[in-house]
């Protein structure tokens with residue numbers, strides 16, 4: 001059989017990179033991988049010495065928090081330009097979150113209409129909602145659930161009380177589906193913000209202080225313990241300090257299903273150094289904290305981080321230009337910077353950037369969300385979701401982004417790699433200068449039957 005496409009380059013497989021290697025694509029999946037004489041193909045792309053990587057799976061994206069479900073269009077255009085072939089989208093859409101079959105079906109329809117990348121979905125439940133919908137949502141393929149310990153919005157992003165968290169964990173305990181938390185304690189944060197306001201402090205350093213480690217770590221520990229009591233998989237969607245990962249590790253050592261996730265901005269920025277330049281442009285929740293960057297890289301290298309995500313938020317920059325830091329929106333765009341920022345940060349520190357990137361941005365999120373082995377690795381039979389990147393110093397210019405937001409805390413930062421091609425389901429989606437596939441070419445990806453904890 002003649003393959004549809006043969007790609008030559010350094011093929012990054014789970015067993016290591018193959019220099020002067022090749023892979024074939026046949027009908028949207030990977031046919032064969034090898035070196036030396038290659039099979040016949042209808043088309044050939046020679047990437048030279050470039051790295052041919054498994055497509056990135058961004059385990060935390062907020063496509064619809066501002067523009068609603070049609071935000072899937074610009075978000076996934078930006079994804080493929082950033083080498084991301086699958087996004088795992090959070091449930092907190094505008095105006096209402098994904099919390100039942102009707103909202104799931106509407107979102108799947110939007111994926112089929114707008115998505116340039118593949119999309120897997122988180123769901124949530126609302127305060128006062130019964131857990132009756134949970135089983136149906138799982139049967140329909142949602143990959144995880146999320147709740148928040150802090151009310152960002154009463155209707156779109158509410159706080160879920162502890163009794164309902166326990167009920168939800170008990171329903172999930174018989175399944176492999178994780179429950180994630182936005183881990184901040186509401187009483188501590190609200191009172192500290194009021195105190196900072198009263199003292200007239202409203203800069204970026206007041207942001208971190210007003211949401212102190214105590215608020216984040218107490219919420220984390222509380223959630224982990226409810227998860228442990230139920231036997232379900234408890235996941236912390238962003239930890240900002242090494243201490244957080246050590247808390248999770250204690251539960252893993254005791255035999256519980258617990259994981260912690262990191263977002264790439266925590267591996268790059270420090271309010272003490274970058275705060276004066278970036279201000280609200282680096283406002284995320286929980287906050288980026290001083291003195292954590294190198295410690296968090298050590299957590300990644302030690303294997304205590306489940307995976308690294310972008311936590312891309314689709315907020316326009318206007319949302320950041322507010323008189324005080326407390327009114328500014330939290331969250332940053334990040335789909336076109338996740339891969340180059342993670343790879344470059346690992347590379348600059350002398351780590352094995354190719355291996356760490358394949359593990360943290362592809363293999364681990366695929367395993368975590370039940371997408372492995374169909375996604376997450378370049379192996380025969382897997383979906384042909386492929387990212388090609390060239391090692392070349394380049395400065396990120398956020399005005400060139402495809403997210404319709406065109407601002408970034410990474411603007412002007414230097415990266416060591418550039419995404420030159422992205423293939424989604426075997427078809428070219430990004431050619432290095434333009435998005436080449438159409439809305440709807442990305443697919444809705446349900447959870448499969450291989451899991452993080454066996």
Ligand SMILES: [Zn+2]
Pocket residue numbers: 060062090237311
């Ligand atoms: Zn998030």
